[in-house]
Amino acid sequence: MWARRHLLTPQGHFNVGLKRYLLRHKENGLQDIKNAIARGADVNCIGDFSVKEVIDHQTKTHVYYVKKVLKGTPLVFVIESATPEKVLDLITLLLAVGADVNNNKSYANSNTSYAYTTALIATLNNTKLPLNTTLDILGLLFKHGLKIQSRKEVEKIALFLSKLIKSKHPSSPALCDQFIEAGLQENDELLHDLMHDAIIANNEKMVSYFLKLQPANHWGTGTNSYRYEEQYVKLTPLIQAIIRDLVDIVQLFVSKNVNIDKRNEKNTLPLEAAIMQGNLPIIKLLAEEANLAQLTSTGDPLLIQALKKRDNAIVAILLKAGVNRAQTNEANETALHQAARMGNEEIMPLLLDEASEAYLNQVNHQGNTALYIAAKHHHPNIVRCLLKAGAEDLENKNGMTAELATLDYPTKKALITQREDQTVNAFLRAIQLLQPQKMILDTRKDPQKKPQLKYDMHDMLCQWTELANKTPFNKMKK
8 A cells, every 4th residue: 555655756746666566566557547647647757766864884974875766757667567468558548648658868866877768678678578569569659659769779679670580570571660760770780680680580571671671782791790611700691591592582682683792701702602502503593693703712713612512513503604614723723623633524524625725734833734633643534534635744843744743553554555646646647747758669570560669767767856856746636
């Protein structure tokens, strides 16, 4: 009964005991507050504070201290303390008689500070209320002109919306519109975090909503870091969708003309991330629009990155999209070097299709060709493919050739056989190119036999040697 008698102060304000009263007398709260309002209570003010008297033991004098209470208004106290069954009726009553939903006045004395609390913060903080009740309260506050007044309110809004988005609550888009109408900035960095929440939850409806709110290239990394490749980095929304294999959301971004070459905090390309994920539908989507000449975060061309993934289907997609096979990495190596090193026989026909001589004999910084690398790593089938395509066994900077570098018998045999065949072919070709300088008649005793033309072999070999010095054997093709 004490609380009910002291619900109002002598000045006609609600007493700070209102919150305690609501907690203790939940069943009678509505009627008593109605009676207090009928007696002229100020619905936007909490009255004087309770005080306590203590004795200063040093001076032996009485000292009065303001007793700490939670800062707030009657509306805030109702939201915080009333039961879920009564809270909507109490809020409706206060709003009907003029309660200000944006009241944030301080009722503490000048020497005391309290936590900043408004009706909006109280509503979003009250986790005891059912979600539907919370949404109904927000609806009442919006209807009566709620305005966002502080950064703290924005942060609370972001946390609340994040929960709704992750649970795919159908009211999320409409609630976002209401918060924006109440003063939430469309370019607020916390909205970027909500976009990421929508992607992580595969909430395509909210992703579409945010893309309608701002252009696709507006959305950035946000404030949060996400786990990626054993590290926590800031990701772009597109890469966020790629690493979660969300094909529909990636398609949505591509259809909205998002910059598909925008890198994340770790300098990773979207297509690079898709290659590492190995998601073929996403790779096809990006390869059609991406700049395929860009280097990855590791300094490799995209084609080399795909070879390292050991997925020939990805390599085929990139080649079909028009990637440059001859593009080199920081070590001046092409995809052919990488395939030779790995012994990837299946992909060699694609890499060697209509290959130029310069491409076949491209050397890295050590002067090693793809043929040298294949021989050194004991891949005889790769060696045969390269030799058949016309690759040459060139010396590197250390004077080593592929034949000298390998200790593997099948590989060495392939190189020796090819060298011997090339030598024979060169000799036969030289014979065809040389004109006999001398012809002698076969002075046989049989006069009936027709004279035969013969080469002067000594003279011919001298000429062949001279030509061979100008044209190496392995360049003379049959």
